Every structure is written in structure tokens, then in C-alpha cells.
Amino acid sequence: xxGFSFSISATDGRARTGLITTPRGTIRTPAFMPVGxxxxxxxxxxxxxxxxxxxxxxxxxxxxxLRPGAERVARLGGLHRFMNWERPILTDSGGFQVMSLAGLRxxxxxGVTFASHIDGSRHLLSPERSMEIQRLLGxxxxxxxxxxxxxxxxxxxxxxxxRLSMRxxxxxxxxxxxxxxxxxxxxxxxxxxxxxxxxxxEALKRIGFDGYAVGGLAVGEGQEAMFGVLDHAPGMLPxxxxxxxxxxxxxxxxxxxxxxxxxxxxxxLPSRSGRTGQAWTRRGQVNIKNAxxxxxxxxxxxxxxxxxxxxxSRAYLHHVFRAQxxxxxxxxxxxxxxxxxxxxxxxxxxxxxxxxxxxxxxFHAARAEGDIEPx
Numbered sequence: 001x002x003g004f005s006f007s008i009s010a011t012d013g014r015a016r017t018g019l020i021t022t023p024r025g026t027i028r029t030p031a032f033m034p035v036g037x038x039x040x041x042x043x044x045x046x047x048x049x050x051x052x053x054x055x056x057x058x059x060x061x062x063x064x065x066l067r068p069g070a071e072r073v074a075r076l077g078g079l080h081r082f083m084n085w086e087r088p089i090l091t092d093s094g095g096f097q098v099m100s101l102a103g104l105r106x107x108x109x110x111g112v113t114f115a116s117h118i119d120g121s122r123h124l125l126s127p128e129r130s131m132e133i134q135r136l137l138g139x140x141x142x143x144x145x146x147x148x149x150x151x152x153x154x155x156x157x158x159x160x161x162x163r164l165s166m167r168x169x170x171x172x173x174x175x176x177x178x179x180x181x182x183x184x185x186x187x188x189x190x191x192x193x194x195x196x197x198x199x200x201x202e203a204l205k206r207i208g209f210d211g212y213a214v215g216g217l218a219v220g221e222g223q224e225a226m227f228g229v230l231d232h233a234p235g236m237l238p239x240x241x242x243x244x245x246x247x248x249x250x251x252x253x254x255x256x257x258x259x260x261x262x263x264x265x266x267x268x269l270p271s272r273s274g275r276t277g278q279a280w281t282r283r284g285q286v287n288i289k290n291a292x293x294x295x296x297x298x299x300x301x302x303x304x305x306x307x308x309x310x311x312x313s314r315a316y317l318h319h320v321f322r323a324q325x326x327x328x329x330x331x332x333x334x335x336x337x338x339x340x341x342x343x344x345x346x347x348x349x350x351x352x353x354x355x356x357x358x359x360x361x362x363f364h365a366a367r368a369e370g371d372i373e374p375x
Contacts, residue, residue, distance in 0.1 A: 004140075004210055005182040012178045012356040014234070014261040015346045020235075020242055023141050023181040024080070025087045027055040029242065030351075032344045033090060033180050033266040034337055038063050039083040040071075042271045043329040044337065046085045052306070052334065053341030056088040058266045061133050062097035065123070067114050070136040078138030079148075089142035090266075091134045093172075093187075094125050096148050109164070127171035131208070141180070143213065144172040146187045151221045158191035158216075163213075165189045166203040173207050183210035185244060191216055194232050201236035203349065211242040215260070218247040227256050234261035251343055253279060255266050255363055258347050258354065270340050274333030277321045280306075281339060282366045286314070288332065293318040302351075306338035307331065 006029075008018040020027040034041045034049055037060040041049050047059060059079055064070060076082050079089055098105055098112045106113040111126030130145035148164040149158055169186050176184045186209035190196030204212060214233050217226045226248075234243045246266035256264055270280065279286040281301040286293075288300075299309040300317070308317065308322050308331035321328040343363075350359035 001029075002366050003181055006211070006240065008240075008353045010354075011219040012351045012354050013259065015347075015351050015356050016259050016261065016263060018263070019352040020088075020263075022088045022183070024089075024140055025055060026125075027088060027264075028344075028348060030254075030261040030344055030347055031055060031264050032254065032340050033058045033264065034270065034340075035060075035268045036083065036085070036089075037268070038067070039079060041333075043274060043333040044271070046083065046104045048334060050087065050335065052337040053345060054087075054337065056090060057085060059089050059091045059137065059139065060097065061091050061130060061143075062125070063222075063260075064091075064137060065094065065125075071132040074136040074138070075346065078136075080138055087177040088140040089106055089138070091139040091143065091327055092138055092246070093130045093145040094133070095130075095146045098125055099148050099150070109167070111145070112147075112281060120252075120367075127168045127329055128175040130284060131172055131175040132306075135179070138308065141183045141185060141211070141262045142176060144169045144184065144209075146215060148189070149191065151191055151219050153191060155191075155193050155196070158189075159196055159373050162189040162191075162196050162200050163215075166200060169204060173209070173268035184211055185211040185213050185242075187215040187246070188233060188237065189216045192221055192229050194229070197229065197233050198236055201233075205238060209241070211244060211264075212237040213244040215246050215248050218249055218253070223253060223256070226253070227260070230257055230260040230262065251340070252364075252367070253358055254340075254343065255347070258351075259360065270336035271333045274331075274336050275329045277328070277332065278336075279303075279317075279332055280336050282363075284367050284370055288314065288317045288321050290318075300335055304335065304338065304342075308335040 003152045005021045010017050010018045018029050034057050036057045073082050105112050113124050127145040134142040145168050147161050149161040186204035190200045242263045245262045248265050249267050277289040293314040296314040311366045349354045
């Protein structure tokens with residue numbers, strides 16, 4: 001079996017482009033991972049997701065363990081077969097979702113006991129159980145179980161949480177074991193405190209992982225604070241391993257993260273925006289709900305080659321969204337995912353040619369120009 005590997009083919013400043021190789025396929029970096037929370041990228045068929053240019057998707061441990069259940073997915077051949085996606089899958093650890101349960105959870109050294117948001121049943125999610133669930137799902141890239149505190153928080157609270165996550169990272173590494181062809185990523189924590197980030201990075205490097213995530217950002221701190229952390233955090237992690245920024249983000253977040261050395265990102269934004277009538281384009285956002293689109297024969301983006309832009313007008317998209325037709329979510333989500341993958345391809349190409357600053361300048365200039373008013 002081909003193993004897991006990462007190679008860098010070009011750099012431009014701190015930005016890198018390269019390849020992550022797995023038995024299920026190659027991931028071009030920087031990579032954006034569409035989120036398939038419950039075994040589906042909402043409003044999209046798997047072949048449609050692949051057609052946008054996605055090399056890998058993300059699945060959610062918390063949601064899949066509750067419904068349909070990891071053991072059931074394993075009996076049915078694993079998550080790849082279950083959802084008809086043969087390319088790589090990364091699964092998160094479940095820690096972020098459990099954190100968001102607030103009053104429904106109880107945290108201890110052992111793990112987190114929580115009540116299901118579906119039926120109220122009680123569950124314990126620990127590093128060992130998280131590793132077991134992700135093994136049953138058949139994840140290609142497994143994430144350590146961690147705790148992610150919401151920001152703002154005191155340095156004391158962030159330090160306590162980070163050190164618990166590092167102890168859980170050690171247990172996750174032990175429980176993961178030796179699985180050729182599968183990778184385990186550690187997760188750096190520490191909020192916006194760079195000393196805690198450095199302490200976390202050193203702890204993770206002592207344990208040793210196949211890749212490293214920058215966690216605990218995009219949780220309320222704002223872009224300026226996030227970029228302040230990213231000016232330093234990626235450089236604290238091994239340069240020869242993938243660096244994954246979790247839960248990010250908007251296009252300008254993505255571009256800024258890639259400039260600062262991030263190789264992988266994920267976010268629900270493209271699909272969630274599609275379901276709420278928001279389209280992302282090179283000139284900014286289009287709110288298809290607005291009445292100004294009802295007589296507009298233009299596509300969302302004249303330069304886009306996705307099915308929504310090739311075959312449908314803004315007027316049609318406005319109509320089907322207002323009529324609550326399912327095709328509105330399908331077309332807008334497809335467009336958004338296509339745009340995000342096109343952005344990643346542009347970043348990869350610019351880095352490989354040593355032209356990233358010019359690409360970034362053009363990106364910001366187009367967004368500053370804004371969306372043209374209807375003709």
C-alpha cells in the first residue's frame with residue numbers, strides 16, 4: 001500500500017505549493033476541503049463535488065457517531081463506500097462540535113460526556129473513542145481529539161485547555177497506533193497567545209505527527225487577530241509536514257492564510273452560503289435574494305465556467321430561490337464550491353510561478369471594484 005507523504009514543489013515567501021499523497025489519491029496544496037458533515041456535501045452529488053476540483057472532503061466525527069453510527073458505517077464498508085466518494089476523506093475529531101454544546105457537556109481528564117442534540121442520549125467522547133470512530137469510518141486523515149475554547153478567553157483558561165489538549169494528543173497518538181496509508185494530525189492550540197502556541201507546538205513535535213493543524217482560530221477573535229497568530233504559528237510547526245488551518249474560511253481569509261504558510265483549509269461557508277442565497281464571486285458576494293436581480297439576464301460571473309454561470313441567469317436564480325426550489329441550493333452551492341476551488345488553483349499556480357504577490361494584489365483589486373449593477 002502506498003503510504004502517506006507530503007512534498008513541496010515551490011515556495012513564494014512563506015507560501016508553499018505541493019502534493020499530499022495518500023492511497024486514495026493525491027491532494028494538491030494549498031487545498032480547500034468542502035465539508036460533508038453527515039456523509040454528504042449538502043445539495044451536491046459526489047461527482048459534482050469532484051467536478052469542482054476538490055481532491056478531498058471533510059467528514060464529521062460527532063455527527064456520524066450519533067447518526068447513523070460509526071459501527072454501522074463500518075459494517076456497510078466504510079465512509080468512502082457509504083457516501084460514494086473514493087477520494088481522500090479527513091475527519092475532524094468531534095472536539096469542536098462537543099465544545100459548542102455548552103450546557104449539554106461535562107469536561108474531565110478522561111474526555112467529554114455530552115447529551116446528543118438528536119435524542120438526548122448520553123455519550124463519552126475521549127481520545128481513544130475518537131480514534132476508534134475515525135478508524136471505523138475509514139478516514140484517510142485522522143485528527144487528534146482536542147478541546148477548543150471559544151474566544152475571547154483568559155490566558156489562564158486557554159493555557160489550561162491547551163495543556164489538556166496536549167495530554168489528549170499523546171493519548172490520541174497511542175490509540176491511533178500503526179496504520180500504514182493513514183495519517184494522524186496533531187492540533188496546535190493556544191488561542192491568540194503566541195507563548196502558549198509555541199508551548200503547544202513543542203509538545204506536538206515531541207509526540208510526532210504526520211501533519212499539524214492550527215486549531216482554535218475562527219472562533220470569534222476576528223481576522224486581524226487570526227492573521228496576527230498566523231504570522232507566527234505555522235513557522236512553529238515542522239516545515240516538512242502539511243499545515244492545516246481548521247474552519248477557515250472566507251476567500252480573503254484563505255488568501256491571507258496561504259500567504260502565511262498554510263497548506264489546507266476547510267469551511268462550511270460555500271455550501272451554507274449557497275443554501276441562503278449567497279454567491280461568492282471574484283468581485284465579492286452576490287445576494288441573489290435582492291430584487292435588483294429579478295430582471296438581470298447576466299450570469300453570476302461572466303468568467304465562471306460552472307453550470308450555474310454557463311446555463312442560468314441571475315434572474316432565474318433569483319426566481320428559483322424565491323420560489324424555494326431545491327435547484328437554487330444546488331446551483332448556488334455548485335457555483336460557490338467551483339469558485340473556491342478556482343481560487344485555490346490560482347493560488348497554486350501563482351506560487352509555482354513566483355507570482356503570488358501579483359495574484360494577491362489582483363484578488364483584492366477585483367473585490368474592491370465590487371459587483372456591477374444590473375444592466
